[in-house]
Amino acid sequence: MKIKKENAKYKSWLKKHIEKKFLKEIKKRRKRKRRKIYALSKKNNKYRKGTSNNTLKLNHQAYAPVDFSIIGNPIETIDFFNNLLYKIRNSKDGIYLALHMAEINNLTIDSVMYLLAVLYNTRLNKPQALEFKVNYPKNIEIRSLLQESGFEKFVNTRTRTTINRKRKNIEIQSGNTIKQEVVKDICDFVNNSFNTSTKYTKFLYNMIIELMTNTVQHAYEDKAFMVNQWYLFVENQGGKIKFIFLDTGSGIPETITRKFLIDILKKDSDYIKSALLGEFRTKTKLTYRGKGLPKVYNYFDDNTIQNLAIVSGKGFCVLDKKVDDIQCKFNGTLFYWELDKKYINEEYFDYDKISNF
Amino acid sequence: MIKLVISKDFTETPGARFIIEGSYSGEEFRNDFLEPKYLEAKIKKEKLVIDFDGGYGYATSFLEEAFGGLARKYDEKEIKEVLEFKSDDEPSLIFDIIDYIKNARN
Numbered sequence: 001m002k003i004k005k006e007n008a009k010y011k012s013w014l015k016k017h018i019e020k021k022f023l024k025e026i027k028k029r030r031k032r033k034r035r036k037i038y039a040l041s042k043k044n045n046k047y048r049k050g051t052s053n054n055t056l057k058l059n060h061q062a063y064a065p066v067d068f069s070i071i072g073n074p075i076e077t078i079d080f081f082n083n084l085l086y087k088i089r090n091s092k093d094g095i096y097l098a099l100h101m102a103e104i105n106n107l108t109i110d111s112v113m114y115l116l117a118v119l120y121n122t123r124l125n126k127p128q129a130l131e132f133k134v135n136y137p138k139n140i141e142i143r144s145l146l147q148e149s150g151f152e153k154f155v156n157t158r159t160r161t162t163i164n165r166k167r168k169n170i171e172i173q174s175g176n177t178i179k180q181e182v183v184k185d186i187c188d189f190v191n192n193s194f195n196t197s198t199k200y201t202k203f204l205y206n207m208i209i210e211l212m213t214n215t216v217q218h219a220y221e222d223k224a225f226m227v228n229q230w231y232l233f234v235e236n237q238g239g240k241i242k243f244i245f246l247d248t249g250s251g252i253p254e255t256i257t258r259k260f261l262i263d264i265l266k267k268d269s270d271y272i273k274s275a276l277l278g279e280f281r282t283k284t285k286l287t288y289r290g291k292g293l294p295k296v297y298n299y300f301d302d303n304t305i306q307n308l309a310i311v312s313g314k315g316f317c318v319l320d321k322k323v324d325d326i327q328c329k330f331n332g333t334l335f336y337w338e339l340d341k342k343y344i345n346e347e348y349f350d351y352d353k354i355s356n357f
Numbered sequence: 358m359i360k361l362v363i364s365k366d367f368t369e370t371p372g373a374r375f376i377i378e379g380s381y382s383g384e385e386f387r388n389d390f391l392e393p394k395y396l397e398a399k400i401k402k403e404k405l406v407i408d409f410d411g412g413y414g415y416a417t418s419f420l421e422e423a424f425g426g427l428a429r430k431y432d433e434k435e436i437k438e439v440l441e442f443k444s445d446d447e448p449s450l451i452f453d454i455i456d457y458i459k460n461a462r463n
Contacts (some may be wrong), residue, residue, distance in 0.1 A: 040368065135362045170414055177378075178372050179379075180370035180380070180381065183370070184370050184413050187414070198412070198413055199446040200445075201413070201414070202414035202415070202446060203414070204411065205413045205415075206417060209372065209414075209416035210416055213373040216378050216379070217378070289421075292417050292418060
């Protein structure tokens with residue numbers, strides 16, 4: 001036996017035998033892994049049902065409301081997001097969340113933006129814990145709106161579709177810093193759409209930079225789940241350009257200074273109005289600060305922008321129609337406004353020239 | 358007369374208030390351009406003309422930090438004597454700047 005072990009032929013045979021066994025084992029493992037991945041993509045398989053502790057479990061299902069719009073259907077949509085965030089926050093490792101959007105028959109980009117913010121923050125806070133499976137809307141128009149918004153750019157999808165662009169829009173942009181190049185592109189988009197020059201979009205540049213600044217200024221505040229980020233979407237619909245700006249940071253009612261006794265009975269919508277009117281509410285307590293939101297309100301007041309709507313905390317303000325509180329709390333701030341081509345011309349921008357002090 | 362054309366000398370796309378918030382801020386403009394030019398004009402006893410035309414626009418916080426910031430450091434009357442503004446694209450901007458200078462220390 002000793003002679004055999006020291007034999008050179010035996011040694012080389014043994015080496016080959018071990019290598020062969022090792023390769024066979026690797027092949028077996030790979031095959032097992034392939035089977036598991038295939039099984040996960042099929043319905044009613046043992047992995048999906050969660051028979052093993054090491055596999056993903058379908059623990060949560062979330063059904064988007066039929067009217068999936070924060071501005072149009074605030075209570076149901078915000079409630080859906082709050083429930084979704086609650087499920088995500090309290091989920092354990094290896095959870096599989098099915099997000100059903102198939103039945104949606106009205107979709108606005110504000111809810112798509114917030115959904116992207118939820119997905120982004122989930123990846124950030126629970127990278128290993130949770131996986132999403134999204135069911136796309138059955139309605140072809142709504143599905144194409146979702147695709148043209150740039151939604152797929154943010155989510156990992158196996159079936160990325162080639163988009164036949166019907167809409168004139170700028171895909172959803174996002175960031176946590178002030179991005180002048182994005183604002184510049186938006187101004188160019190407006191000027192190309194309306195056939196105007198940069199002179200007519202200077203107010204828009206100011207407005208968007210100010211909204212981005214608000215997101216950045218509160219970026220380091222301690223928040224439970226959602227990090228501060230802005231999302232921006234612009235769409236040209238005929239003679240009107242629609243803007244949606246979402247800030248996932250602390251809402252306006254949380255970031256302003258509350259006055260003791262005077263503010264006891266005030267609602268979130270009152271705080272929003274107060275911030276827009278430039279009443280001394282800045283957290284810095286410096287009177288020369290906090291001029292951004294009053295400027296936005298001025299643009300609405302002199303009809304440079306139209307249909308301004310703001311949702312923040314419990315405050316729901318469609319400024320020329322309804323200003324009140326809603327039952328559920330929106331975590332962040334949503335701005336919606338429109339630009340009408342008929343107000344972007346020389347007649348409305350014909351100021352008297354001013355010399356000096 | 359000393360001239361400062363923001364869109365050519367500084368940038369076409371100004372940012373927000375502070376350097377910490379991103380590039381081309383009001384603070385950066387005041388430190389690197391406005392204040393040195395203001396002091397130069399003051400020494401030479403000349404006017405400093407600031408041209409706001411061209412470019413994409415100006416954020417409220419940019420203007421307040423640049424001009425209000427200057428008024429927090431130097432005398433308001435002297436600033437009014439030295440500075441002159443030109444904004445054909447957006448004349449209302451001049452009203453705003455005057456307001457920022459007046460209320461800088463409030």
